[in-house]
Amino acid sequence: MSSIGEYSEKVMDHFMNPRNVGEIEDAAVGTVGNAKCGDIMRMYLDIKDGIIQDAKFKTFGCGAAVATSSMATELVKGKTIEEALQVTNRAVMEALDGLPPVKVHCSLLAEEAIHAALWDYAEKEHISIPGLKKPVEDIEELE
């Protein structure tokens, strides 16, 4: 069960006024989650000189899924690749003043979306990013 009252003000703010919704052409892109479970996140990262210049997202999912996507894009913007790798689900959750327990998987999805976009970048640029693992296809494996 979920009730709107369980969401923090920050989650509600990022859901009601999501930052960085959209797409970036020719950018690195990662898609995670699946429609069967009700959450899909797609993250676009525009990376130049090792720095994330811009980040955008599109998400199909609940309030928490949208809010974590929005916060994740905010957290990685302007960061180096190495710094972006440190944006964990915990960091996303903390930045949102927490999530209801049943919604924690949404923050995992956000972390995974960042990794998936970075993986795409590494593949396109034929580089290897230390510490980056191939993203899992199904987020349920993470739980």
Place this chain on the structure above:
Amino acid sequence: MEKLIYLDNAATTATRPQVLEAMLPYFGEYYGNAASIYRFAGKSTKAVDEARRTVADALGAKKGEIYFTGGGSESDNWALKATAFAKKEKGKHIITSKIEHHAILHTCQFLEKNGFEVTYLDVDGNGLVQPEKLEQAIREDTILVSIMFANNEIGTIQPIAELARIAHKHGALFHTDAVQAFCHVPIDVNELEIDMLSASGHKFGGPKGVGIMYLRDTVKIGSFIHGGAQERGKRAGTHNTPGIVGFAKAVELATANMEESARKETELRDYLIDGILAKVPYTRLNGHRTKRLSNNANFSFRFIEGESLLILLDQHGICGSSGSACTSGSLDPSHVLLAIGLPHEIAHGSLRLTLSAETTKEEIDYTIETVAKIVERLRSMSPLYSDFRSQQSEEK
């Protein structure tokens, strides 16, 4: 107070002012135990008796066939478990449908763990149980068929008379969970050959926490709540006199006005359905177009998820519900939407709006407009929608 458009009357209804007024004296002035013998308690005893008469009349039943319970779930549990216990020598097979309320489904699962066998009938795309499927599934050892009168999510009304007749032809009892239908749809237990029926007060303007079980006097099953001699020894526990009085008052009000309310609701419901389908592309109506509760509309909007939709509707003062996983508390969307054949991702994007006789056309106009706006906004954020759009333009 900010604007409130309450379109979740299948979840619960507002207690009618006349109902509350009828209940109040039994909290204060006439607090006597309806089972006590002194004159002071007589007022309570009489009130419970009169309430039983009102409810019996509404169902075409005898007064002695109505038992007051703590609600629909209790009545469902009683009907299934007590029948299983009473008839286990005859057989251990029960038939129900895949779209029942959890009060039925989870009770059936409990019975399965305790040596009973349950067949869950499929429904068609409109949510209808097909009588021939029941005919095929029923066996010599089938003791009970339990099919809901009308579905709580998609509103589809079942061919109860036909299903009951099949059960009886094969010597099985017939129970119906009529929680959504009672006092919304005319029900005559004899005409429809119903042996047991569950109903709940708060679905038609009555109080929460009080329900009934109709139990045909020829059906011999035991008690579910053991204890005192209340309800002719079949349902122990001190009578919830205010609740019972409120239940009966709500029945009285609803039945006096049923046809008129249904006509008004149906008109608004169809206006809502036509409006949404016309205004929002890639949308489907769930449930039967005409064989449905007069107050129920249920849609699936492709490419979006239900909880997001509910939160944004709430921000606009509109209360609705959804069958998405995020609102069901599990990873799977509503079992009802899956049973009518919706793929998971479409079931996640469902919205149920349930009206009352007090709902106005202005409220529906505002709702149609708001839903259209919100769906468009969520689609503009949805990767599924952008994929769909680019696929479309490739095909062109």
